[in-house]
Amino acid sequence: MAGTTRLQNFLMRGRRRRIEGRRVRWASLSKERAGGTPPYLDPARPVGERVEDLLGRMTLEEKVGQMSMPPAASAALKGLSAIFAPLLGTANERLLVPPLAATGTSRGATFLATAFPVAMARGASWDPDLERRVHAAIGREARAVGANVLLSPCINLLRHPGWGRAQETYGEDPCHLSRMAAAAVRGIQEEHVMAQPKHFALNSIERDRFHVDVLVGERTLREVYLPHFEAAVGEAGAASVMSAYNKVNGQYAGEHRHLLSEILKGEWGFDGFVMSDWIWGTRSTEDAANNGLDVEAPAPRFYGRRLIEAVKSGKVPVSRIDDSARRVLRKKIEFGLFERPPEIDLSTLCCEEHIALARESASKGMVLLKNDGGLLPLDGGKIGRIALLGRFAKKARLGDMGSSWMRGKGAASPLAGLARRAGGARIDCYAGRSARKAARLAEGADAVVVVASLTPRDEGEWLGSWLPLGGDRERLGLPEREVETIRAATAVSDRVVVVVQAGGAVTMSEWIDEARAVLLAWYPGKEGGRALADVLFGDVNPGGKLPFTIPRGDEQPYPLGAGRPSQEYGYFHGYRYFDKEGLDPLFPFGFGLSYTGYGYADLRLSAEKLPPGGKLEVSFELTNEGERAGEEIAQLYVSCRGSTVPRPVRELKGFLKTPLRPGETKRVGLELPVKDLAYYDEKERAWKVERRRYEVRVGPSSRDLPLAGEFEVVDG
Ligand code: BGC
Numbered sequence: 001m002a003g004t005t006r007l008q009n010f011l012m013r014g015r016r017r018r019i020e021g022r023r024v025r026w027a028s029l030s031k032e033r034a035g036g037t038p039p040y041l042d043p044a045r046p047v048g049e050r051v052e053d054l055l056g057r058m059t060l061e062e063k064v065g066q067m068s069m070p071p072a073a074s075a076a077l078k079g080l081s082a083i084f085a086p087l088l089g090t091a092n093e094r095l096l097v098p099p100l101a102a103t104g105t106s107r108g109a110t111f112l113a114t115a116f117p118v119a120m121a122r123g124a125s126w127d128p129d130l131e132r133r134v135h136a137a138i139g140r141e142a143r144a145v146g147a148n149v150l151l152s153p154c155i156n157l158l159r160h161p162g163w164g165r166a167q168e169t170y171g172e173d174p175c176h177l178s179r180m181a182a183a184a185v186r187g188i189q190e191e192h193v194m195a196q197p198k199h200f201a202l203n204s205i206e207r208d209r210f211h212v213d214v215l216v217g218e219r220t221l222r223e224v225y226l227p228h229f230e231a232a233v234g235e236a237g238a239a240s241v242m243s244a245y246n247k248v249n250g251q252y253a254g255e256h257r258h259l260l261s262e263i264l265k266g267e268w269g270f271d272g273f274v275m276s277d278w279i280w281g282t283r284s285t286e287d288a289a290n291n292g293l294d295v296e297a298p299a300p301r302f303y304g305r306r307l308i309e310a311v312k313s314g315k316v317p318v319s320r321i322d323d324s325a326r327r328v329l330r331k332k333i334e335f336g337l338f339e340r341p342p343e344i345d346l347s348t349l350c351c352e353e354h355i356a357l358a359r360e361s362a363s364k365g366m367v368l369l370k371n372d373g374g375l376l377p378l379d380g381g382k383i384g385r386i387a388l389l390g391r392f393a394k395k396a397r398l399g400d401m402g403s404s405w406m407r408g409k410g411a412a413s414p415l416a417g418l419a420r421r422a423g424g425a426r427i428d429c430y431a432g433r434s435a436r437k438a439a440r441l442a443e444g445a446d447a448v449v450v451v452a453s454l455t456p457r458d459e460g461e462w463l464g465s466w467l468p469l470g471g472d473r474e475r476l477g478l479p480e481r482e483v484e485t486i487r488a489a490t491a492v493s494d495r496v497v498v499v500v501q502a503g504g505a506v507t508m509s510e511w512i513d514e515a516r517a518v519l520l521a522w523y524p525g526k527e528g529g530r531a532l533a534d535v536l537f538g539d540v541n542p543g544g545k546l547p548f549t550i551p552r553g554d555e556q557p558y559p560l561g562a563g564r565p566s567q568e569y570g571y572f573h574g575y576r577y578f579d580k581e582g583l584d585p586l587f588p589f590g591f592g593l594s595y596t597g598y599g600y601a602d603l604r605l606s607a608e609k610l611p612p613g614g615k616l617e618v619s620f621e622l623t624n625e626g627e628r629a630g631e632e633i634a635q636l637y638v639s640c641r642g643s644t645v646p647r648p649v650r651e652l653k654g655f656l657k658t659p660l661r662p663g664e665t666k667r668v669g670l671e672l673p674v675k676d677l678a679y680y681d682e683k684e685r686a687w688k689v690e691r692r693r694y695e696v697r698v699g700p701s702s703r704d705l706p707l708a709g710e711f712e713v714v715d716g
Helices: 006-032 047-057 060-065 072-081 119-123 128-144 174-190 218-225 227-235 257-267 286-291 305-312 318-334 352-365 414-421 435-442 480-492 528-536 574-581
Strands: 087-089 100-103 213-216 240-242 273-275 367-371 385-389 426-430 447-453 496-501 517-520 566-569 598-605 615-624 630-640 651-660 665-673 679-681 686-688 693-699 707-713
Touching: 047 318, 060 305, 060 318, 119 128, 119 174, 119 352, 128 174, 128 352, 174 218, 174 227, 174 651, 213 218, 218 227, 218 566, 218 679, 227 240, 257 286, 273 318, 286 305, 286 318, 305 318, 352 528, 385 414, 385 435, 385 480, 414 426, 414 447, 414 528, 426 435, 435 480, 447 480, 480 496, 496 528, 517 528, 598 630, 598 693, 598 707, 615 630, 615 651, 615 693, 615 707, 630 665, 651 665
Parallel strands: 213 566, 240 273, 385 426, 385 447, 447 496, 496 517
Antiparallel strands: 087 100, 367 517, 598 615, 615 665, 630 651, 630 693, 679 686, 693 707
């Protein structure tokens, strides 16, 4: 069976037996009940009626049973096996309520499933439809191992380029993040698997994630850190949300009334359930339950028996228990868990279609940052010898080794990918330490490809100081060893292509002038080496663009601020901060080159004046001015001049990816709902659209916006 091992098969055998057992019991129970099926088991009845019928049959203990994952005794074992098979919880044998079965990450469904390029790579594709397809594939693989909840997508905004889990999210801008988040949720749920956008909210300093108190103003919270969660929930209908470990303004996110009850469930009308992040995500019994945490994961430490006692002693009202149980049951019914027991099918893991998608998404996410003199693409027919250098030239890099750790076996390394594509060219590959040997191979080569990578030691999920893995990057440069290899190569060759593998921004000022070409390949997943060859040889025209700003040096962004008990999150970060401070980044947000060139012309706005409830239609002409087909990501930014509140110089408000043949021109359009221009008024606790003039700019990156127009918002 493709992509599976004996261990996974063994674990799945147990799972299958249990599911079969449930089916047999179910069948015999249905016979016993010749008198009629209870309403909650009748799929023909409305969901609300089924939920209330079932809830009405449950004891307090059974309702509380819906509020935590498995009993503590088996949780540790199950937790361990969860990387191979989903973690089960909240079943009820008496009433035949199926369990939640949770698995996965934004990179793949289990340790042994298809390893897709990390989410940041897909963020760089600026392609929501591709993201929908990738997450549908991850959802399909999750379902194939018996899961019904996918612990994904991670949509925390990248506040600082050095965040250790940068690779798990999509970027630094809330508009871009919202489009990717909504697409991911839709993809997962298309497969009848519940999405669980995480970590709600403001989880973006890895080292301190379990205790840091994030201090944030209401306007910053609403405009910068929450819009993408609202998109995932309100627009895409996520079935559940994972709360974060950290505190927000003095209160743990897993028991935060304002976040969970007032905003998420109240204002946004979220009708799914909130599950805590694992182990340290639930911090109390009463506060968590009363303030809106529905399910404790991965085991009932504060819920379970303690929650039953809290209800009996009047500290938690029964209405809160009913509300949480109702939320879980509603999603179980809506997602067909009662009618459709899981069909385990390990042949779906790493199937051909998913492998092809892994390759497509890897190549579409790569960002070409520099290509002097058109060194790339390499001409397979003309190249005699390639020197392939770097510590990870022969080894695929899939990303960190935290909860989204994926098996590397069988993944295509840069060498494997290039060797397959290089035709008659000879490849001299050296992954050792000696700069002298690297230089010797680089000298005289027709092309020198240096693969420079970060590792799980440099960045990744932080699991504690006892493990030498993960954490944030205070220094944004490449490790010294990688820089030495680049220098050794550039000292003897002017045909050096540096391929950077990382999950976040890497500063390059110390070596970039000497390199002819730079390709940001991210951690490109199981098919990474082949996708790299696709781009280097021009079979795929790189079209990715940066989903964050790359600074010139560590001093440019404000410090990440790790190691402090509390950390203030201000209104400005990323390109908004760079623009406000007049800083010149190495590469701006939205930047990316291609093997062709694009022209922008003839901006047209549908109106000069619009009411606050209106919608502006923005159209313009895009031309592929080169000789290769490609896909251009056009970006639309808006500035509000003379605002009564501090505003970003410009804010991304829309983007569009358009395929264009050589020489082709297309008129393309984007819609800008005027409500998207609102700011959050802290005093009045309301969104406000200012009646002012707004400038619209369109172009290929946040710092290159050749088209400009204006319109005014007036009372309607
Ligand atoms: C992470 C979550 C993850 C969970 C289960 C936690 O430590 O923060 O993102 O889903 O573990 O693996």
